[in-house]
Amino acid sequence: MSNRKAGKPAAKAAKPAAKGGAKPLPKQPIDLKSQQKPAAKPESKPVAKPEAKVAPAAPRPAAPGAPGPTVAAQRPPAVAAKPAVAPASRPPAPQPIAKGKRTGNGAVKVGVVGVAGRMGQMLLKMLINAPGIVVVGGTERRGSIALGQDIGALAGSDPLGISVGDDPSLLFETADVVVDFTNPTATVQHAQMASRTGCALVIGTTGFDNDQLNSLYRAAQKAPIVLAANMSLGVNLLQQVVEEVARILDTDWDIEIIEMHHRAKIDAPSGTALALGEAAARGRGQNLRRISRRSRDGQVGPRVKGEIGFAALRGGDVVGEHSVIFATEGERIELTHKATSREIFARGALRAARWAAGRKPGSMP
Numbered sequence: 001m002s003n004r005k006a007g008k009p010a011a012k013a014a015k016p017a018a019k020g021g022a023k024p025l026p027k028q029p030i031d032l033k034s035q036q037k038p039a040a041k042p043e044s045k046p047v048a049k050p051e052a053k054v055a056p057a058a059p060r061p062a063a064p065g066a067p068g069p070t071v072a073a074q075r076p077p078a079v080a081a082k083p084a085v086a087p088a089s090r091p092p093a094p095q096p097i098a099k100g101k102r103t104g105n106g107a108v109k110v111g112v113v114g115v116a117g118r119m120g121q122m123l124l125k126m127l128i129n130a131p132g133i134v135v136v137g138g139t140e141r142r143g144s145i146a147l148g149q150d151i152g153a154l155a156g157s158d159p160l161g162i163s164v165g166d167d168p169s170l171l172f173e174t175a176d177v178v179v180d181f182t183n184p185t186a187t188v189q190h191a192q193m194a195s196r197t198g199c200a201l202v203i204g205t206t207g208f209d210n211d212q213l214n215s216l217y218r219a220a221q222k223a224p225i226v227l228a229a230n231m232s233l234g235v236n237l238l239q240q241v242v243e244e245v246a247r248i249l250d251t252d253w254d255i256e257i258i259e260m261h262h263r264a265k266i267d268a269p270s271g272t273a274l275a276l277g278e279a280a281a282r283g284r285g286q287n288l289r290r291i292s293r294r295s296r297d298g299q300v301g302p303r304v305k306g307e308i309g310f311a312a313l314r315g316g317d318v319v320g321e322h323s324v325i326f327a328t329e330g331e332r333i334e335l336t337h338k339a340t341s342r343e344i345f346a347r348g349a350l351r352a353a354r355w356a357a358g359r360k361p362g363s364m365p
């Protein structure tokens with residue numbers, strides 16, 4: 001064990017906080033058994049995707065209060081006629097993708113998969129109002145009641161003329177970048193589509209098993225993919241603090257991680273709790289898989305020295321709370337992050353999307 005004793009100053013200065021939680025996947029797959037990450041590739045210049053691949057996007061609806069279209073002056077009719085009544089015209093039915101329209105000023109074309117979910121909705125609202133971004137489509141799982149609805153209306157904004165579809169392949173052919181907060185099975189399929197089309201993919205989904213993670217790393221060889229179990233700046237900073245504290249303290253300090261989320265969350269411990277556990281294990285020069293204790297129930301015996309314990313609580317509408325506890329005889333340090341709004345995750349995802357669009361696979365920030 002390579003821990004330094006308590007009280008010794010950290011040898012290395014803390015790294016600057018990660019930007020918005022964006023963690024691009026390196027081009028080479030990671031061998032999760034050996035936990036050896038491949039060397040980071042130097043950042044490459046953004047490369048514009050060939051225009052032919054990308055369907056042009058829809059113009060934004062006029063902002064409220066914007067001047068209406070100018071109307072050419074008309075000569076009055078020579079003969080007084082009945083006022084012409086314009087035939088009642090139905091608004092055009094929304095299309096599943098913004099096709100046949102051009103994006104102006106190099107705006108980034110973004111698609112959202114899982115567009116009707118908690119995060120999908122939060123993200124969509126933010127994207128619609130973000131400068132330099134054009135939403136080109138959104139998908140949902142087959143059977144979702146959101147299918148066919150206008151995605152603008154779904155987000156409580158003006159209609160965008162784009163309906164929620166169930167064919168993500170169309171979206172990957174059209175968008176510069178797709179953002180994915182769905183579930184591991186769907187995300188693996190989306191990553192394969194990204195690798196086929198070269199479209200960038202920002203993944204916020206959590207709960208992947210090792211096979212699924214490896215499949216994401218394979219896809220990252222062919223498309224720029226950003227993966228972050230937590231897109232908030234605060235949690236990414238917390239990871240660095242936890243790693244540093246774990247490096248300073250020895251194994252007389254027990255590490256326990258507690259997380260709480262809303263009642264609908266389906267994976268446990270949360271991806272963020274596991275990322276914090278990995279940060280702590282890294283600080284101790286350990287592999288989390290060897291020292292993690294996922295749950296305790298019944299006659300489990302005394303705590304094993306050096307293990308990192310996890311506890312997951314579920315209830316109500318809690319957005320996400322994480323505490324890393326360092327406990328020893330007579331004292332305890334608790335490092336806590338509390339998310340009170342999903343906006344922090346959507347903001348990080350938006351930042352990651354801007355960064356990833358047009359990158360080469362394997363780019364690093």
Ligand code: NAD
Nearest residue numbers: 114116117118119140141182186204205206229230231345
């Ligand atoms: P949610 O259940 O509200 O939303 C998921 C949506 O994905 C649903 O609308 C569902 O119908 C849809 N979906 C499922 N399969 C699909 C498919 N094949 N194609 C398209 N859509 C599909 O869940 P949520 O709270 O929005 O969270 C989604 C994921 O994001 C979870 O894994 C969660 O842990 C994770 N999350 C990550 C962060 C982060 O910062 N990285 C933050 C919050 C949540």
